[in-house]
Amino acid sequence: MQLENCILPVSVLSKKCLNVGSGYPCSDGSDDNLERSSPLKKNSVGMTNQSEADNFSDSKDSSGDVQRGKLSPDLHGVSEIRHNFDGSSGERYILSQSNQPQSVAATPSAMFPYPSQHGPAHPAFSIGSPSRYMAHHPVITNGAYNSLLTNSSPQGYPTAGYPYAQQYGHTYQGAAFYQFSSAQAGLVPGKAQVYLCNRALWLKFHRHQTEMIITKQGRRMFPFLSFNISGLDPTAHYNIFVDVILADPNHWRFQGGKWVPCGKADTNVTGNRVYMHPDSPNTGAHWMRQEISFGKLKLTNNKGGSNNTGQMVVLQSLHKYQPRLHVVEVNEDGTEDSSQPGRVQTFTFPETQFIAVTAYQNTDITQLKIDHNPFAKGFRDNYDTVYTGCDIDRLTPSPGDSPRSQIMPGARYAMAGSFLQDQFVSSYAKSRFHPGVGTGPGTDRSVPLSNSLLSPQQTEEPTVASPQRWFVTPANNRLDFAASAYDAAAAADFAGNAATLLSYAAAGVKALPLPTAGCSSRPLGYYADPSGWGTRTPPQYCSKSSPVLSCWPTNSVGGRSGTSNYLVDDADTIPTERSPIGGSDEAKPKDLSESSWIETPSSIKSIDSSDSGIFEQAKRRRISPSATPVSETQLKSEMLAPRECEKNCAKDIGYYSFYPHS
DNA sequence: GTCTTCACAATAGATTGGCCGGAT
DNA sequence: ATCCGGCCAATCTATTGTGAAGAC
Numbered sequence: 267m268q269l270e271n272c273i274l275p276v277s278v279l280s281k282k283c284l285n286v287g288s289g290y291p292c293s294d295g296s297d298d299n300l301e302r303s304s305p306l307k308k309n310s311v312g313m314t315n316q317s318e319a320d321n322f323s324d325s326k327d328s329s330g331d332v333q334r335g336k337l338s339p340d341l342h343g344v345s346e347i348r349h350n351f352d353g354s355s356g357e358r359y360i361l362s363q364s365n366q367p368q369s370v371a372a373t374p375s376a377m378f379p380y381p382s383q384h385g386p387a388h389p390a391f392s393i394g395s396p397s398r399y400m401a402h403h404p405v406i407t408n409g410a411y412n413s414l415l416t417n418s419s420p421q422g423y424p425t426a427g428y429p430y431a432q433q434y435g436h437t438y439q440g441a442a443f444y445q446f447s448s449a450q451a452g453l454v455p456g457k458a459q460v461y462l463c464n465r466a467l468w469l470k471f472h473r474h475q476t477e478m479i480i481t482k483q484g485r486r487m488f489p490f491l492s493f494n495i496s497g498l499d500p501t502a503h504y505n506i507f508v509d510v511i512l513a514d515p516n517h518w519r520f521q522g523g524k525w526v527p528c529g530k531a532d533t534n535v536t537g538n539r540v541y542m543h544p545d546s547p548n549t550g551a552h553w554m555r556q557e558i559s560f561g562k563l564k565l566t567n568n569k570g571g572s573n574n575t576g577q578m579v580v581l582q583s584l585h586k587y588q589p590r591l592h593v594v595e596v597n598e599d600g601t602e603d604s605s606q607p608g609r610v611q612t613f614t615f616p617e618t619q620f621i622a623v624t625a626y627q628n629t630d631i632t633q634l635k636i637d638h639n640p641f642a643k644g645f646r647d648n649y650d651t652v653y654t655g656c657d658i659d660r661l662t663p664s665p666g667d668s669p670r671s672q673i674m675p676g677a678r679y680a681m682a683g684s685f686l687q688d689q690f691v692s693s694y695a696k697s698r699f700h701p702g703v704g705t706g707p708g709t710d711r712s713v714p715l716s717n718s719l720l721s722p723q724q725t726e727e728p729t730v731a732s733p734q735r736w737f738v739t740p741a742n743n744r745l746d747f748a749a750s751a752y753d754a755a756a757a758a759d760f761a762g763n764a765a766t767l768l769s770y771a772a773a774g775v776k777a778l779p780l781p782t783a784g785c786s787s788r789p790l791g792y793y794a795d796p797s798g799w800g801t802r803t804p805p806q807y808c809s810k811s812s813p814v815l816s817c818w819p820t821n822s823v824g825g826r827s828g829t830s831n832y833l834v835d836d837a838d839t840i841p842t843e844r845s846p847i848g849g850s851d852e853a854k855p856k857d858l859s860e861s862s863w864i865e866t867p868s869s870i871k872s873i874d875s876s877d878s879g880i881f882e883q884a885k886r887r888r889i890s891p892s893a894t895p896v897s898e899t900q901l902k903s904e905m906l907a908p909r910e911c912e913k914n915c916a917k918d919i920g921y922y923s924f925y926p927h928s
Numbered sequence: 929g930t931c932t933t934c935a936c937a938a939t940a941g942a943t944t945g946g947c948c949g950g951a952t
Numbered sequence: 953a954t955c956c957g958g959c960c961a962a963t964c965t966a967t968t969g970t971g972a973a974g975a976c
Contacts (some may be wrong), residue, residue, distance in 0.1 A: 479969085482933075519930085567932090583931075624932050625969095632969070641968040644938035707955075 417508035460613040463492040468617040474630040475525050484578045486562030488639045491560040498550030505594045507542040508560050510579050513588035513619050520627035537569045537580025581622040590614045796834035
């Protein structure tokens with residue numbers, strides 16, 4: 267394969283990026299001291315990564331896609347459009363005229379496929395031995411970051427878009443993806459797809475700017491990283507590990523209820539930054555068979571700590587980090603096959619970014635942790651009575667939940683969580699244990715989302731968004747949602763007009779602005795759009811021991827017509843079950859541009875969101891019940907409805923099913 | 929004033945050992 | 953009689969956020 271030997275210095279790639287970037291920010295890779303200091307960056311020079319070569323080839327010359335053609339002949343002659351909003355490869359829209367009629371709405375998005383980043387942005391090199399990461403803290407390159415920063419919001423967050431590591435960390439790649447090239451292959455054999463299983467939960471934290479406690483003895487991440495992967499060679503062996511890199515070159519501080527950059531990050535930090543999954547190495551079949559969780563990964567600030575270094579990732583407080591997942595094909599014994607370089611695939615999920623802290627700064631984050639982390643159940647003393655407006659998205663697990671689970675069923679608050687993402691497990695469980703419930707179009711979906719807290723956009727947006735976001739994997743004719751969390755309007759528009767979509771991206775509509783201003787600044791349907799849960803790729807391997815992954819129907823058109831097996835949240839299933847695929851054409855897509863925007867009622871603004879001094883007083887304080895808006899009563903009454911109770915009982919049961927004990 | 933460290937109580941999971949019933 | 957597996961309760965270990973104290 268000629269492309270495998272394509273050696274591309276970073277500078278060259280960067281230039282390519284600028285050429286094809288269609289105006290998107292792109293690191294030139296030359297003026298970033300942090301980047302230069304990164305051994306990873308250095309390593310990237312001269313890499314021989316097939317994936318990277320592929321990617322480069324894609325962006326460089328669509329006619330040179332020889333390899334792609336071999337791997338995915340279906341792509342040729344097909345008008346395929348793929349767009350990547352943030353350059354992360356995390357949000358893809360693939361449209362193919364060769365597809366059968368896409369009954370996408372029938373495919374509830376439970377998870378979110380992120381294609382790998384086959385660009386030189388990830389550590390090139392052989393990561394057969396992840397210890398190679400342990401020297402420095404590489405920082406995501408800031409090429410695009412700089413430009414974004416100039417557009418920063420008052421909160422210090424870039425306002426134009428999805429200002430995350432992906433952009434300034436994977437610049438050339440990002441640029442390549444921003445263009446619409448027929449050579450942009452879809453999901454091809456050998457290219458893994460990774461789904462962030464608990465993406466909804468991550469998003470809930472992310473919208474408040476996730477914070478992770480670091481301690482000397484090490485603190486587990488919550489939410490922890492959990493993935494499903496597909497597209498691996500079932501017989502090949504892989505190492506799978508996570509590393510954590512600086513997401514930006516800033517030191518951050520929490521000031522005035524907001525995270526603001528404050529000085530430069532300290533990049534001269536040593537310590538382990540890599541966490542190898544304990545199952546590594548293992549076969550592709552193994553990895554695809556079950557969820558890949560990193561629940562025991564601990565974060566520490568103890569650089570000199572010698573205990574459990576394998577379990578600990580050393581970070582610095584008040585720095586922003588980006589976890590990444592690496593999939594490395596290795597020999598059976600776990601050693602890297604040096605004869606076949608370029609077997610590294612890296613996946614970055616922007617919503618998993620976090621700021622390391624030694625004590626929580628944002629009370630919203632604290633509350634989310636308490637509400638969702640079973641280990642913090644002891645602090646849920648008054649969750650029955652305290653339910654403020656902004657906490658409407660709190661999903662307090664029922665007593666039966668488990669620390670193994672991050673995705674709380676939100677059993678008692680089904681209504682409250684109906685427009686949230688993290689009930690997907692619940693719905694899944696419900697459908698599993700109540701086969702007759704929620705398995706068909708409109709089934710068990712009569713519960714009106716009439717809560718006054720739900721704006722029309724909130725209640726309907728998923729309905730229209732989901733059907734628009736899908737893509738088909740040409741290689742296997744698989745139907746997947748792009749599951750993008752990005753604006754549904756962009757997705758809809760994109761379905762018919764790629765150029766328009768590009769303009770959306772350029773205009774920043776893709777954005778996921780960090781809402782440090784709290785609920786009031788919750789920007790778009792991004793968060794409230796449960797359809798952001800991309801339909802997970804059907805596992806190729808069924809496991810009796812893993813009920814979650816047990817034999818999904820893979821019929822791309824009708825195979826998934828039943829929603830009973832999907833890990834979706836309530837809101838997500840609503841449109842799904844109304845979808846045409848199930849024989850119902852009830853779902854009438856609305857104006858997406860309208861539906862994708864959410865106007866958060868002022869009554870549910872975060873206490874941290876205001877500019878008043880309340881925030882400081884509220885810091886480290888539980889939200890006062892007195893702040894509970896009128897809607898609370900209504901909410902409670904709906905939550906206590908027998909029907910909901912009944913359903914939620916099943917949710918709790920299924921909750922365990924979803925997270926089989928290790 | 930900001931940030932870090934520590935002890936604390938609450939909670940849950942894992943482990944251990946005893947008991948019981950069924951199969952061989 | 954022995955072995956095995958399931959069930960249960962007690963104990964141990966690990967985890968959580970809190971809040972005070974100390975360091976800078």
